[in-house]
Amino acid sequence: MLELHHLRKTFHPGTPNEVRALRGVSLTIDEGSFVVVIGTNGSGKSTLLNSVAGTFLVDEGRIQLAGKDVTRWPEHRRAKHIGRVFQNPFTGSAPNLTIAENLALAARRGQSRGLGWALRRAELAQLRDQVREMGLGMEDRLSNVIGSLSGGQRQSLTLLMAGLQRPDLLLLDEHTAALDPKSADQVIRLTESLIRKHRLTTMMVTHSMQQAASLGDRLIMMVRGEMRYDFRGEAKRRLTPDAILAKFEEVRRIDQLDESAASLLRRRYV
Numbered sequence: 001m002l003e004l005h006h007l008r009k010t011f012h013p014g015t016p017n018e019v020r021a022l023r024g025v026s027l028t029i030d031e032g033s034f035v036v037v038i039g040t041n042g043s044g045k046s047t048l049l050n051s052v053a054g055t056f057l058v059d060e061g062r063i064q065l066a067g068k069d070v071t072r073w074p075e076h077r078r079a080k081h082i083g084r085v086f087q088n089p090f091t092g093s094a095p096n097l098t099i100a101e102n103l104a105l106a107a108r109r110g111q112s113r114g115l116g117w118a119l120r121r122a123e124l125a126q127l128r129d130q131v132r133e134m135g136l137g138m139e140d141r142l143s144n145v146i147g148s149l150s151g152g153q154r155q156s157l158t159l160l161m162a163g164l165q166r167p168d169l170l171l172l173d174e175h176t177a178a179l180d181p182k183s184a185d186q187v188i189r190l191t192e193s194l195i196r197k198h199r200l201t202t203m204m205v206t207h208s209m210q211q212a213a214s215l216g217d218r219l220i221m222m223v224r225g226e227m228r229y230d231f232r233g234e235a236k237r238r239l240t241p242d243a244i245l246a247k248f249e250e251v252r253r254i255d256q257l258d259e260s261a262a263s264l265l266r267r268r269y270v
């Protein structure tokens with residue numbers, strides 16, 4: 001379970017570049033829940049995920065993961081509990097190591113180094129089966145370096161590695177945005193099956209209305225550093241891509257209204 005209490009994050013405070021990226025976000029995510037996060041560019045989606053991962057510390061608020069208060073924990077300490085996949089396929093795996101070596105590192109994570117990270121024959125066979133299950137034909141290429149793989153294959157592998165660690169939380173930040181449609185579909189199918197298989201608690205950011213409608217059991221929409229909508233249960237199941245687009249349109253209208261009201265006020269007082 002993940003609990004966020006009144007998170008606030010301002011970048012470049014007190015300067016002309018000040019950005020209030022999170023303005024008091026509170027959210028409780030049940031264990032095993034798959035939450036999709038949407039919102040316009042700059043609305044704070046990545047800042048929310050980065051705050052949870054510990055990329056930086058929040059200015060205010062509390063973050064509780066699997067019963068532990070991790071608010072002041074550095075990123076590397078949280079990483080033992082959190083799996084992440086980013087937009088860029090080049091992050092998340094070591095390009096000069098082979099597929100097998102990358103998988104071994106992931107499987108060994110959190111264990112003592114004394115064990116060594118070379119793969120035993122039985123483990124290799126097990127990993128090969130898991131790679132075969134992905135259906136991308138990589139099972140016979142385990143000794144190839146990661147750098148030789150396509151973007152979609154790399155993202156799939158990064159996901160598999162995150163699954164091997166059985167993290168308390170999986171964070172996906174537009175992890176299919178840089179892929180061609182066919183690879184994106186494959187990676188989404190793998191995402192769904194891994195989340196279901198391991199019952200991973202997940203937050204996934206996407207700009208795809210299709211993904212937002214069809215994936216997950218909850219959908220939240222960020223607007224200007226706040227959580228504006230939260231659909232769950234039946235309300236989430238009923239959402240269509242068109243209905244989500246209509247919400248975006250509604251948000252845009254309200255914000256324009258705010259802006260014109262603000263400019264009216266400005267005119268009155270200058």
Ligand SMILES: Nc1ncnc2c1ncn2[C@@H]1O[C@H](COP(=O)(O)OP(=O)(O)OP(=O)(O)O)[C@@H](O)[C@H]1O
Nearest residue numbers: 011012019021039040041042043044045046047048
């Ligand atoms: N490390 C940073 N330093 C300074 N400003 C930042 C930093 N990270 C984010 N911001 C700013 O905070 C705001 C929220 O950014 P964030 O990346 O969270 O948006 P987002 O919703 O993920 O957008 P996108 O859909 O474009 O990925 C933006 O105005 C952004 O410029």
Ligand SMILES: [Mg+2]
Nearest residue numbers: 045046047173
């Ligand atoms: Mg982002």
